[in-house]
Amino acid sequence: MIPAISIRQVTKRYGDLQALAGVDLEINQGEFFGLLGPNGAGKTTLISALAGLVRPDGGSLEVMGHDVHKDYRAARRLLGVVPQELVFDPFFTVREVLRFQAGYFGIRRCDDWIDEILANLDLTAKADSGMRSLSGGMKRRVLVAQALVHRPPVIVLDEPTAGVDVELRQTLWQFIRRLNEEGNTIVLTTHYLEEAEALCGRIAMLKGGRVVSLDSTENLLRKFSAQALRLRLGEGPGLPEALAQVSVQKDKYWSIPFQTYGQIESLLAQVRMAGCVIEDMAVNQPDLEEVFVRVMQQAREGGAS
């Protein structure tokens, strides 16, 4: 099967800044793919290159097998991009904006689909409101709608939930999940790691214009993050030496890693034997934030600038 997105050795330099330093990435059809990285890692540049908004210095990008430069008509028709910036055309109503956007892709009379998108994004009541009068969250929904109006099989969302209320996030993800289940490929960049963790099957992490990690979400969590017992100790003896060596202390909490729940009892027994007073206790689930921090640390130590 042709990959939904195929990126080979893509480089892009802005003056002194190497925004993309040779990115290779292949995303399969039907994937829900996460693109993570700190600010300035090159996520948006990569997406812009894919959308034809930025011309890379080297390498090639394809959408469903169509080169985004040589075969731009096909490539752009197959791609829907939700830009990160909250941009809008102030002169028109929501419905007008969506009709125009469909028209730009050569599609006429698609009001049924527009109505469906509006309903799914909770925008129906705003269909005839001017763009200028919408709140930030509403404008964001329209941006999503604009990206979907030509029914692209590959959908890229660049931080779609930045500064957006909980309600929209729920509605949005419900809709995007449905589109994914119907066979569309979704690529997502986000700062909310719990979102990526909940939604994405595979995750690439970018730093300094390079892919520093690429794996299934499950593997990433297993590799880099373990379950841990979090303890806050009161007055009295400290954590026994044997435990302290394998644990991490942060703020007032000790984080003691374990593999299976069966181990918890023996860990607690050691703590009790040492005479420690437990003030607070919790069990930590593996989480992507920890993975993210570790991968970024490794990338720094590995010399990737």
Added chain:
Amino acid sequence: MTSFLTLLRKEILRFWKVGFQTVAAPVLTAMLYLLIFSHVLEDHVRVYDTLPYASFLVPGLVMMSVLQNAFANSSSSLIQAKVMGSIVFILLPPISPFSLFSAYILSSTVRGFAVGVGVLAVTMFFTPLGFTHPAWILVFILLGGAMMGALGILAGLWADKFDQLAAFQNFIIMPLTFLSGVFYSIHSLPAFWQGVSHYNPVFYMIDGFRYGFFGVSDVSPWQSLAVVSVCFLFVAAFALSLLKRGYKLRA
């Protein structure tokens, strides 16, 4: 084709929705020019012997309004979209550079035409006009609008900020239109300035346009047509090549 027609429709609606500002306002401005200049200069300026000054002035004012508004249309649409970021909506879809180009030129021509017709309709109440050669009137109103639409694309692409566009408008477009014989026949100028005026393409637009009304002009309308056409083709080719390169649109 659908993408071109959609963009054209959107660009026309864009100015039509704020028609009070984009069509009615320039009509009012032109009317004020007519009232004041014809009042002040009626007895002082004689052109083409038999023609009342107000009648002479009207075609110039119409053409000036056409040109300024055609320029304003494409240039302000582009700069607004660039500054607001909404330009991505036309960069993401597969719209060919030629479709972009044609849609911007045509919508500018339409706006110029609408303003021109508006000015003409209003000024006809004040002064008699002949329509000796309507075909020339139409040719120059359309070609002039298209030429300025193309120039507006250049300016809109080049400018990064509104004040750069304003500079383009104030230092290039305004002098070109004011020093082109809107308010006077260049025959009344000293020889040197007459010579200079012959290098101003706007002079030919206005002169040819005026010929359509009165059947008299400073140069032959065919010569004006040739000059304006060549200028249009030159500016249009330049604008199209910038669009093809994605100049200041695709980083």
